[in-house]
Amino acid sequence: MQILAIPGSIRAASLNRRLLAEAQRVAPDGIEVIIADIHDIPMYNSDHDPADEVGVAESVVRLRQQIRAANAVIISTPEYNHGIPGVLKNALDWASRPFGKSALIGKPAAVIGGGGMTGGIRAQVQLRQVLSGSGMLVMSRPEMALRFGEVFKDGVLVDEKVHENLQKVLSSLADWARKVG
Ligand SMILES: Cc1cc2nc3c(=O)[nH]c(=O)nc-3n(C[C@H](O)[C@H](O)[C@H](O)COP(=O)(O)O)c2cc1C
Numbered sequence: 522m523q524i525l526a527i528p529g530s531i532r533a534a535s536l537n538r539r540l541l542a543e544a545q546r547v548a549p550d551g552i553e554v555i556i557a558d559i560h561d562i563p564m565y566n567s568d569h570d571p572a573d574e575v576g577v578a579e580s581v582v583r584l585r586q587q588i589r590a591a592n593a594v595i596i597s598t599p600e601y602n603h604g605i606p607g608v609l610k611n612a613l614d615w616a617s618r619p620f621g622k623s624a625l626i627g628k629p630a631a632v633i634g635g636g637g638m639t640g641g642i643r644a645q646v647q648l649r650q651v652l653s654g655s656g657m658l659v660m661s662r663p664e665m666a667l668r669f670g671e672v673f674k675d676g677v678l679v680d681e682k683v684h685e686n687l688q689k690v691l692s693s694l695a696d697w698a699r700k701v702g
Contacts, residue, residue, distance in 0.1 A: 522552045522695045525591035529598030529609035529634065529644075531560040534676055536669045537597040537634055543678050544595070544687045552691050554595075557587055559612040572619045581615045588616055588624035593698040594657070595690070598634040598648050600641035605648050617655045626656035629698040631690060633665040640666030660697045663689055 528538035545554035561580040598609055617623045632648050634641045652659050672680040
Protein backbone atom coordinates (compact mmCIF):
# COMPACT_ATOMS: atom_id res chain seq x y z
CA MET A 522 0.00 0.00 0.00
CA GLN A 523 1.64 3.20 -1.19
CA ILE A 524 0.47 6.55 0.21
CA LEU A 525 1.61 9.84 -1.29
CA ALA A 526 1.92 12.55 1.36
CA ILE A 527 1.60 16.15 0.16
CA PRO A 528 2.59 18.98 2.51
CA GLY A 529 0.59 22.17 2.01
CA SER A 530 3.57 24.33 2.89
CA ILE A 531 6.89 24.73 1.07
CA ARG A 532 8.95 26.51 3.73
CA ALA A 533 12.08 24.71 4.86
CA ALA A 534 10.94 24.29 8.48
CA SER A 535 7.32 23.43 7.66
CA LEU A 536 5.66 21.66 10.58
CA ASN A 537 3.14 20.10 8.21
CA ARG A 538 5.99 18.48 6.30
CA ARG A 539 7.52 17.38 9.61
CA LEU A 540 4.20 15.84 10.59
CA LEU A 541 4.19 13.85 7.35
CA ALA A 542 7.83 12.85 7.93
CA GLU A 543 6.75 11.48 11.33
CA ALA A 544 3.90 9.62 9.61
CA GLN A 545 6.46 8.16 7.20
CA ARG A 546 8.66 7.09 10.13
CA VAL A 547 5.92 5.41 12.17
CA ALA A 548 3.86 4.02 9.28
CA PRO A 549 2.36 0.61 10.11
CA ASP A 550 3.78 -2.47 8.36
CA GLY A 551 2.67 -2.73 4.77
CA ILE A 552 2.21 1.03 4.33
CA GLU A 553 4.86 3.01 2.46
CA VAL A 554 4.63 6.80 2.73
CA ILE A 555 6.28 8.88 0.00
CA ILE A 556 6.56 12.63 0.58
CA ALA A 557 5.83 14.84 -2.43
CA ASP A 558 7.60 18.12 -3.10
CA ILE A 559 5.53 20.95 -4.58
CA HIS A 560 8.02 23.80 -4.12
CA ASP A 561 8.90 24.13 -7.80
CA ILE A 562 5.44 23.85 -9.30
CA PRO A 563 4.77 26.92 -11.48
CA MET A 564 1.66 29.09 -11.17
CA TYR A 565 -1.19 27.40 -12.99
CA ASN A 566 -1.71 28.65 -16.52
CA SER A 567 -3.82 26.66 -18.95
CA ASP A 568 -1.73 28.09 -21.80
CA HIS A 569 1.04 25.78 -20.52
CA ASP A 570 -1.21 22.81 -19.82
CA PRO A 571 -2.19 21.18 -23.14
CA ALA A 572 -4.53 18.17 -23.09
CA ASP A 573 -1.77 15.93 -24.51
CA GLU A 574 0.53 17.03 -21.61
CA VAL A 575 3.38 17.75 -24.04
CA GLY A 576 5.71 20.38 -22.66
CA VAL A 577 4.14 20.47 -19.19
CA ALA A 578 6.63 21.43 -16.44
CA GLU A 579 8.68 18.52 -15.08
CA SER A 580 7.56 19.24 -11.51
CA VAL A 581 3.91 18.91 -12.59
CA VAL A 582 4.54 15.70 -14.54
CA ARG A 583 6.27 14.28 -11.45
CA LEU A 584 3.36 15.17 -9.15
CA ARG A 585 0.78 13.73 -11.53
CA GLN A 586 2.81 10.51 -11.88
CA GLN A 587 3.25 10.21 -8.11
CA ILE A 588 -0.49 10.59 -7.54
CA ARG A 589 -1.29 8.03 -10.26
CA ALA A 590 1.18 5.53 -8.79
CA ALA A 591 -0.11 5.88 -5.22
CA ASN A 592 -3.01 3.90 -3.78
CA ALA A 593 -4.05 6.94 -1.74
CA VAL A 594 -3.04 10.52 -0.94
CA ILE A 595 -2.73 12.24 2.42
CA ILE A 596 -2.42 16.02 2.63
CA SER A 597 -1.24 17.91 5.69
CA THR A 598 -2.24 21.54 5.34
CA PRO A 599 -1.64 24.70 7.31
CA GLU A 600 -4.32 27.38 7.47
CA TYR A 601 -3.57 30.71 5.84
CA ASN A 602 -6.10 33.45 6.59
CA HIS A 603 -8.81 30.91 7.36
CA GLY A 604 -8.22 29.07 4.09
CA ILE A 605 -5.98 26.79 2.04
CA PRO A 606 -2.46 28.06 1.23
CA GLY A 607 -2.20 29.22 -2.37
CA VAL A 608 0.73 26.88 -3.11
CA LEU A 609 -1.38 23.87 -2.23
CA LYS A 610 -4.44 24.98 -4.22
CA ASN A 611 -2.13 25.72 -7.14
CA ALA A 612 -0.60 22.23 -7.04
CA LEU A 613 -4.06 20.67 -6.85
CA ASP A 614 -5.24 22.73 -9.80
CA TRP A 615 -2.38 21.28 -11.88
CA ALA A 616 -3.14 17.77 -10.59
CA SER A 617 -6.81 18.17 -11.54
CA ARG A 618 -5.96 18.29 -15.26
CA PRO A 619 -6.08 17.04 -18.04
CA PHE A 620 -9.84 17.49 -17.81
CA GLY A 621 -11.58 14.14 -17.48
CA LYS A 622 -8.27 12.26 -17.17
CA SER A 623 -6.98 13.74 -13.93
CA ALA A 624 -4.93 11.66 -11.50
CA LEU A 625 -7.25 12.83 -8.73
CA ILE A 626 -10.43 11.19 -10.02
CA GLY A 627 -11.40 8.27 -7.83
CA LYS A 628 -8.24 8.53 -5.71
CA PRO A 629 -8.79 7.91 -1.98
CA ALA A 630 -7.63 10.84 0.16
CA ALA A 631 -7.21 11.97 3.75
CA VAL A 632 -6.72 15.47 5.17
CA ILE A 633 -4.77 16.35 8.31
CA GLY A 634 -2.87 19.41 9.47
CA GLY A 635 -2.28 21.98 12.12
CA GLY A 636 -2.03 25.61 12.99
CA GLY A 637 -2.91 27.96 15.81
CA MET A 638 -5.87 27.96 18.20
CA THR A 639 -8.25 26.15 15.84
CA GLY A 640 -5.72 23.62 14.53
CA GLY A 641 -6.27 24.93 11.02
CA ILE A 642 -9.64 23.20 10.80
CA ARG A 643 -11.13 25.89 8.53
CA ALA A 644 -8.47 25.14 5.91
CA GLN A 645 -9.20 21.44 6.25
CA VAL A 646 -12.92 22.01 5.63
CA GLN A 647 -12.09 23.99 2.49
CA LEU A 648 -9.58 21.40 1.36
CA ARG A 649 -12.08 18.56 1.71
CA GLN A 650 -14.47 20.51 -0.50
CA VAL A 651 -11.78 21.09 -3.15
CA LEU A 652 -10.69 17.45 -3.12
CA SER A 653 -14.26 16.17 -3.41
CA GLY A 654 -14.90 18.65 -6.20
CA SER A 655 -11.85 17.25 -8.00
CA GLY A 656 -13.24 13.72 -7.86
CA MET A 657 -11.20 12.43 -4.94
CA LEU A 658 -12.79 10.05 -2.43
CA VAL A 659 -12.18 11.84 0.86
CA MET A 660 -12.10 9.84 4.08
CA SER A 661 -14.27 11.51 6.72
CA ARG A 662 -12.48 10.34 9.90
CA PRO A 663 -10.35 10.09 11.96
CA GLU A 664 -9.67 13.82 11.88
CA MET A 665 -6.41 15.44 12.99
CA ALA A 666 -6.27 19.20 13.56
CA LEU A 667 -3.29 19.94 15.78
CA ARG A 668 -2.36 23.03 17.71
CA PHE A 669 1.25 23.01 16.62
CA GLY A 670 2.35 25.12 19.58
CA GLU A 671 1.32 22.28 21.88
CA VAL A 672 2.78 19.30 20.02
CA PHE A 673 6.01 20.66 18.51
CA LYS A 674 8.84 22.20 20.56
CA ASP A 675 11.62 23.82 18.50
CA GLY A 676 10.46 21.88 15.46
CA VAL A 677 10.53 18.51 17.26
CA LEU A 678 7.33 16.52 17.80
CA VAL A 679 7.07 16.05 21.56
CA ASP A 680 3.57 14.61 21.93
CA GLU A 681 3.81 10.81 21.63
CA LYS A 682 0.04 10.54 21.27
CA VAL A 683 0.40 12.16 17.84
CA HIS A 684 2.42 9.17 16.60
CA GLU A 685 -0.34 6.83 17.67
CA ASN A 686 -2.94 9.02 15.98
CA LEU A 687 -0.87 9.21 12.79
CA GLN A 688 -0.77 5.42 12.70
CA LYS A 689 -4.56 5.34 13.11
CA VAL A 690 -5.02 7.81 10.25
CA LEU A 691 -2.70 5.82 7.96
CA SER A 692 -4.35 2.49 8.81
CA SER A 693 -7.79 3.99 8.27
CA LEU A 694 -6.70 5.46 4.94
CA ALA A 695 -5.29 2.10 3.83
CA ASP A 696 -8.60 0.43 4.77
CA TRP A 697 -10.50 3.20 2.97
CA ALA A 698 -8.33 2.74 -0.15
CA ARG A 699 -8.92 -1.03 -0.12
CA LYS A 700 -12.67 -0.40 0.16
CA VAL A 701 -13.19 2.37 -2.41
CA GLY A 702 -9.95 2.61 -4.44
C1 LIG B 1 0.04 34.21 5.62
C2 LIG B 1 -0.27 33.39 6.85
C3 LIG B 1 -1.56 33.31 7.32
C4 LIG B 1 -1.86 32.52 8.44
N1 LIG B 1 -3.16 32.40 8.84
C5 LIG B 1 -3.46 31.51 9.82
C6 LIG B 1 -4.82 31.25 10.14
O1 LIG B 1 -5.75 31.82 9.58
N2 LIG B 1 -5.09 30.34 11.10
C7 LIG B 1 -4.06 29.64 11.75
O2 LIG B 1 -4.35 28.78 12.60
N3 LIG B 1 -2.77 29.88 11.46
C8 LIG B 1 -2.46 30.79 10.52
N4 LIG B 1 -1.14 30.99 10.17
C9 LIG B 1 -0.11 30.27 10.92
C10 LIG B 1 0.27 28.97 10.23
O3 LIG B 1 -0.81 28.08 10.21
C11 LIG B 1 1.44 28.34 10.94
O4 LIG B 1 2.53 29.21 10.81
C12 LIG B 1 1.80 26.97 10.43
O5 LIG B 1 2.80 26.42 11.23
C13 LIG B 1 2.29 27.04 9.01
O6 LIG B 1 2.49 25.74 8.52
P1 LIG B 1 3.94 25.17 8.23
O7 LIG B 1 4.68 25.13 9.55
O8 LIG B 1 3.69 23.80 7.68
O9 LIG B 1 4.60 26.07 7.24
C14 LIG B 1 -0.83 31.81 9.11
C15 LIG B 1 0.49 31.92 8.63
C16 LIG B 1 0.78 32.68 7.52
C17 LIG B 1 2.20 32.77 7.01
